[in-house]
Amino acid sequence: MTLQKFLTEKPWVWSFAATIVVWVTTVLFTGGASSFGLSQAALTFAAFSVIVGIGQMFVITLGPGNIDLSVPATMTLSGTLALKLMDVQDGMILFGLMASIGIGLVIGLGNYILIKLLRIPPIIATLSMSFIVQSVAIWSNRGLRIKPPETLAGFATSGLFGIPNIALVALVLSVIAWVLLEKSIYGRWISAIGQSRFAARMAGIPVDGTRLVTYMLCAVLASVCGYLLASFSGGAALNMGSEYLLMSIAVVVIGGTAVAGGNSNIPGIWGASLFMFLVVSMLNTYGFGAGFRLILTGFIIIAVILLAGGKKSNR
Amino acid sequence: MKLSSGTIRLIIPAASLALLLAAVFYMQPRAMSYTGLNLLFNLAVPIALATIAQMLIMSVNDLDLSMGTFVSFCACVAATVLQTSPLLGVLIFIGAIAAYAGIGVLIHVRELPSIVVTLGMSFVWGGLAVLLLPSPGGTAPSWARAIMTAKPPVVPMAIVASILIAAVTHYIVIRSSFGVLMRGTGGNDRSVERAGWSVIGIRAATYALAGLFAILAGIALVGLTTSADANIALRYTLLSIAGVILGGGEFVGGKVSPIGAVIGALTLTLAGSFLSFMRISPDWQIGAQGAILIVVLALRLALNRLEKREKHQ
Numbered sequence: 001m002t003l004q005k006f007l008t009e010k011p012w013v014w015s016f017a018a019t020i021v022v023w024v025t026t027v028l029f030t031g032g033a034s035s036f037g038l039s040q041a042a043l044t045f046a047a048f049s050v051i052v053g054i055g056q057m058f059v060i061t062l063g064p065g066n067i068d069l070s071v072p073a074t075m076t077l078s079g080t081l082a083l084k085l086m087d088v089q090d091g092m093i094l095f096g097l098m099a100s101i102g103i104g105l106v107i108g109l110g111n112y113i114l115i116k117l118l119r120i121p122p123i124i125a126t127l128s129m130s131f132i133v134q135s136v137a138i139w140s141n142r143g144l145r146i147k148p149p150e151t152l153a154g155f156a157t158s159g160l161f162g163i164p165n166i167a168l169v170a171l172v173l174s175v176i177a178w179v180l181l182e183k184s185i186y187g188r189w190i191s192a193i194g195q196s197r198f199a200a201r202m203a204g205i206p207v208d209g210t211r212l213v214t215y216m217l218c219a220v221l222a223s224v225c226g227y228l229l230a231s232f233s234g235g236a237a238l239n240m241g242s243e244y245l246l247m248s249i250a251v252v253v254i255g256g257t258a259v260a261g262g263n264s265n266i267p268g269i270w271g272a273s274l275f276m277f278l279v280v281s282m283l284n285t286y287g288f289g290a291g292f293r294l295i296l297t298g299f300i301i302i303a304v305i306l307l308a309g310g311k312k313s314n315r
Numbered sequence: 316m317k318l319s320s321g322t323i324r325l326i327i328p329a330a331s332l333a334l335l336l337a338a339v340f341y342m343q344p345r346a347m348s349y350t351g352l353n354l355l356f357n358l359a360v361p362i363a364l365a366t367i368a369q370m371l372i373m374s375v376n377d378l379d380l381s382m383g384t385f386v387s388f389c390a391c392v393a394a395t396v397l398q399t400s401p402l403l404g405v406l407i408f409i410g411a412i413a414a415y416a417g418i419g420v421l422i423h424v425r426e427l428p429s430i431v432v433t434l435g436m437s438f439v440w441g442g443l444a445v446l447l448l449p450s451p452g453g454t455a456p457s458w459a460r461a462i463m464t465a466k467p468p469v470v471p472m473a474i475v476a477s478i479l480i481a482a483v484t485h486y487i488v489i490r491s492s493f494g495v496l497m498r499g500t501g502g503n504d505r506s507v508e509r510a511g512w513s514v515i516g517i518r519a520a521t522y523a524l525a526g527l528f529a530i531l532a533g534i535a536l537v538g539l540t541t542s543a544d545a546n547i548a549l550r551y552t553l554l555s556i557a558g559v560i561l562g563g564g565e566f567v568g569g570k571v572s573p574i575g576a577v578i579g580a581l582t583l584t585l586a587g588s589f590l591s592f593m594r595i596s597p598d599w600q601i602g603a604q605g606a607i608l609i610v611v612l613a614l615r616l617a618l619n620r621l622e623k624r625e626k627h628q
Binding site: 064065069114118119120121123124125127128129130131132133134135136138139246249250253254289290291292293294295296297298299300301302305306 | 380421425427428430431432434435436437438439440441442443444445446449553556557560566567596598599600601602603604605606608609612613616
């Protein structure tokens, strides 16, 4: 296998290469003092992006036009309601998790009902859904900030052998997602639908069922992420999901999943999530203001997609 | 009389706007006046301009996720540089249009997904806006203020502006030969290319035109609000996409309608006013807006089915 072929077939290599470059540059600047803390923070925050990113990746794999914009609202609602339900009691932790998974299932089902029955393009269906979900979150939150149960907060903020627990959870979820995608018939089905929905239907694949499951899966991952994020940050906030809308799309695409669908990869999501976090912290370390930081982040995203996206010549 | 498919496409958005307007008038008869209408539709003008910009991008099968931050950036430029040194302000705007054309070329040449490139650009415009106006402030240029608060006889400014926008863009997109090429590129760019046109050029021009309309949206917004801040128009990204779809446009195939897009923007604006007249608690206002969006689209589906059934007979 030549190097070029390797790079084309494994597009996630790019995002990891970029991550390492950024990590080294940041650590060099601080004289190596920050390497442990930086890696830990990167793993923790990347983990949240990974969890929502995996869900978004499954949806994007379904083909052109498929995207879930309700991710931030789902995260907010799940975090808010789960903390409210658990009411700082340790005994309710599992119950809260079940509730947040339930919220995800309902929202995913609602999304697909809108898409299928009303034939609304997914981007608008999930947007309308997110408005409604956001309203429910505002109504149930009422500006109260309920703390997570102590054990749960402790779990979310600590780690095992120096690796944050959140990152371990994300890793387990990624492995499950990888098995689903690469080894199960379901994974083959979503790739087939993404490549050609018509051909998939002709081949006897249950297209509607598969799409329904995918939208539900995405919403469940978003709500689990909201549950963990609220526990990690000591309470739910109404805007806690907002930055994850663009983030979930960005990590999927930078990670090398084809935007046109039918081709996805999970390692790339990790690379892209770490990269996105490290870029911001690198620019912070170098003392850039908020404005320059945003501009450079934008240019770096475009640069990465320019480098990774030039597959045309090899086809 | 035989209706063209373009006209049928317009009936649903227009009907839903009329229905919503009737509901508002029923609940608040005082809105049925010059001032009332102006208040109802005032904020629609910048949204309509941004929707048109998004529609242009969508007509070549792309999507602009940086619309909201770009309009915010333009509003910041209008409230600061354009007001203090107009020449420099105009130069910045020309640069921004060139940047939009450049993005169009880049997306075409490297076959990049427009969603990601504009996503990256949204960070860039957001950053530039923060650099210009780190905290809310600035002053609207007096002429922008004068245009947006003008009081023409009989029909309020917001309506006049909407009709003007719809007429001008209808001419550009539907009647002019450039518009045909643009929509053709969205329909099948290969055949446009085979016919001897430069698709790169068409794309660059489409993006530049979209940039121009987004700039107008920023100026109009500042004219209404008198000052700006870096986050002033963030929600325009989603509003503009929703407006195009409400107006009967489609994501692919170059099927767009400028008149529909303006109507879609008006409907979205009116939905907000409608909800405050309904005395719906602020908690549920966003949710009800989502519900209205769903209802209108369901209506469109029902009418489309009816239309198909008639064709079969």
